[in-house]
Amino acid sequence: MARYILKRVVISVPVLLGVALVLFLLLNVVPGDPITIMMGEHIKPALVESFRARMHLDDPVLVRFVRYITGALRWDFGVSYKLEREVSDLIRESLPHTIKLTVCAALVSWLIGIPAGIVSAVRHNTLADRFFMGFSLLGISLPIFWAGLLMQYVFAFRLQWLPVTGYYSLRYYIMPALVLGWSSAGAIARLTRSNLLETMKHDYIRTARAKGLKETAVVTAHALKNAMLPVVTVMAIQVAGLLGGAVMTESIFGIPGLGRVAVNAIADRDMPLLQGTILFTTGIVIAGNLAADIICAFLDPRIRVE
Amino acid sequence: MSDMNAEETGSAGAGAGEGGTTAGLLAEMLRNSRLAAFSLAVIIFIIAASFAAPLYMPYDPNKPSLSERFAPPSASHWAGCDDLGRDQFTRLVYGARISIMIGLVPTSLSIILGTALGLVSGFAGGRTDFFIMRLADVVLAFPSLLLAMVVSYTLGGGVTSIFAALAFVGWAATARVIRAQTMSLKEKEFVESARSVGVRESVIMLRHILPNCIPNIIVLFTLNIPEAILNESALSFLGVGASPPSASWGLMVYRYKTYLMSYPWLAAAPGAAILIFVLAFNFLGDGVRDTLDPYMKD
Numbered sequence: 333m334a335r336y337i338l339k340r341v342v343i344s345v346p347v348l349l350g351v352a353l354v355l356f357l358l359l360n361v362v363p364g365d366p367i368t369i370m371m372g373e374h375i376k377p378a379l380v381e382s383f384r385a386r387m388h389l390d391d392p393v394l395v396r397f398v399r400y401i402t403g404a405l406r407w408d409f410g411v412s413y414k415l416e417r418e419v420s421d422l423i424r425e426s427l428p429h430t431i432k433l434t435v436c437a438a439l440v441s442w443l444i445g446i447p448a449g450i451v452s453a454v455r456h457n458t459l460a461d462r463f464f465m466g467f468s469l470l471g472i473s474l475p476i477f478w479a480g481l482l483m484q485y486v487f488a489f490r491l492q493w494l495p496v497t498g499y500y501s502l503r504y505y506i507m508p509a510l511v512l513g514w515s516s517a518g519a520i521a522r523l524t525r526s527n528l529l530e531t532m533k534h535d536y537i538r539t540a541r542a543k544g545l546k547e548t549a550v551v552t553a554h555a556l557k558n559a560m561l562p563v564v565t566v567m568a569i570q571v572a573g574l575l576g577g578a579v580m581t582e583s584i585f586g587i588p589g590l591g592r593v594a595v596n597a598i599a600d601r602d603m604p605l606l607q608g609t610i611l612f613t614t615g616i617v618i619a620g621n622l623a624a625d626i627i628c629a630f631l632d633p634r635i636r637v638e
Numbered sequence: 639m640s641d642m643n644a645e646e647t648g649s650a651g652a653g654a655g656e657g658g659t660t661a662g663l664l665a666e667m668l669r670n671s672r673l674a675a676f677s678l679a680v681i682i683f684i685i686a687a688s689f690a691a692p693l694y695m696p697y698d699p700n701k702p703s704l705s706e707r708f709a710p711p712s713a714s715h716w717a718g719c720d721d722l723g724r725d726q727f728t729r730l731v732y733g734a735r736i737s738i739m740i741g742l743v744p745t746s747l748s749i750i751l752g753t754a755l756g757l758v759s760g761f762a763g764g765r766t767d768f769f770i771m772r773l774a775d776v777v778l779a780f781p782s783l784l785l786a787m788v789v790s791y792t793l794g795g796g797v798t799s800i801f802a803a804l805a806f807v808g809w810a811a812t813a814r815v816i817r818a819q820t821m822s823l824k825e826k827e828f829v830e831s832a833r834s835v836g837v838r839e840s841v842i843m844l845r846h847i848l849p850n851c852i853p854n855i856i857v858l859f860t861l862n863i864p865e866a867i868l869n870e871s872a873l874s875f876l877g878v879g880a881s882p883p884s885a886s887w888g889l890m891v892y893r894y895k896t897y898l899m900s901y902p903w904l905a906a907a908p909g910a911a912i913l914i915f916v917l918a919f920n921f922l923g924d925g926v927r928d929t930l931d932p933y934m935k936d
Binding site for chain 2: 346470478489618
């Protein structure tokens, strides 16, 4: 087991390095001078020069890349052009909001997705199955930002049940979590359903039925355990989807999380801030995948032996 | 979704005449699944309606009319008028062209790129395979929306950079599937027999293996279109996407969200258009996948 974990960790390191490299190339090989683009055309050349010197922008690309990598390892992502503050501080301030939002959304997606998938599989090809699968596909097809705006209009403006925007208490997170959670519940429900249907075809299910077990016991005690393994993997992949979707939900609902910081960084052409937030977010995704691999290995001995 | 019998396709079917049976299977799927057929009809209708729009639409999508600013939906303006008094339904119909382009162009690019790299990777193996697959790992590690944001930031916004961004994000998943398919196909007897009679490696790859990947390619293509449309609308909504005057549906939602409280239909209508279009593609894609590749179900 320890060997398996070590192997997984070692495999993720080059991926993370590759992510850092791709990001660096995309953001630092931009045609045109980033400072002129950011400050506008009519800025004094001396000012641009002093800024470039302060941000070490005249160093060779390789030197900058090494500085960026070694910095990131020490939790130093440089200084934001626009806000003139440490990027790592800005990440630290926005991270709790994003965590709160994504955790709530993940809970919503599991609470909707897993039961919907189970019911659909057990009642395969019935009206309930069709209803839940239609509902799931609707969630997958839904433009998150649009659903968010509609909810704001209906529940905050018309009915006045919930606050429109903000992040002051859990009440503020209800709408964003529902919007974000529904979109990812669809994938969970579809996966739970297809795995459960697959598992129910196995011989040991027939054996369980043959020895007279109730259908509920067959499903919960025998089938579900084996069907949920891929769902764990999807929960990790879900991290990427949730963090991506959080970009939109945070913008709409005025939550100052990581996604919103990244969007603002794009609007301000604030390269170090954009680079830092995207690298950090992708790092979380990679860590999530790693965690899923390890959890799966705990649950399924076949994986760790292989 | 619906229970289509696709047993006979299987993963076998290596050999001649594959193209014919694929088309035949799809036609059969459309006959058996009302949902998929209906979705295809909706898509064709939307495409035809938007390209024929100048022939029958009474309004100009870009002509402002100050007296009709924020006119609510009515018999003459089905989806009301926007802040400049332009008929919104007309703008929606014209905007469909952009959504179709966004759906087709980057998806085609990413499928071509992904298929080429997947084929080479699976066929060549060794160092080439290692390099391409590690690059795919890296691309897939990013949340796709964030990577698309960064790429379109680098390329400076606009429709072309959106195309490039979505293609850059989309190729990796295709490459993985096609690589796996290639690796299993190249061990098959028909490849061995082709090789034994002296067929060149490049010909084996393009004439013997590639045609057998076509069902997978069709499945990936149909399922990637709605994703590309959703991603574009998200980018436009965040303000890093297409720029006016070529207003995509996502951009329309972005523009009109300011008026949400007083004129909700302005933001609601283009979002509903995105939903209907994407939903139709997803229903169709589900049918195609169940038909052509029963093993790719997620």
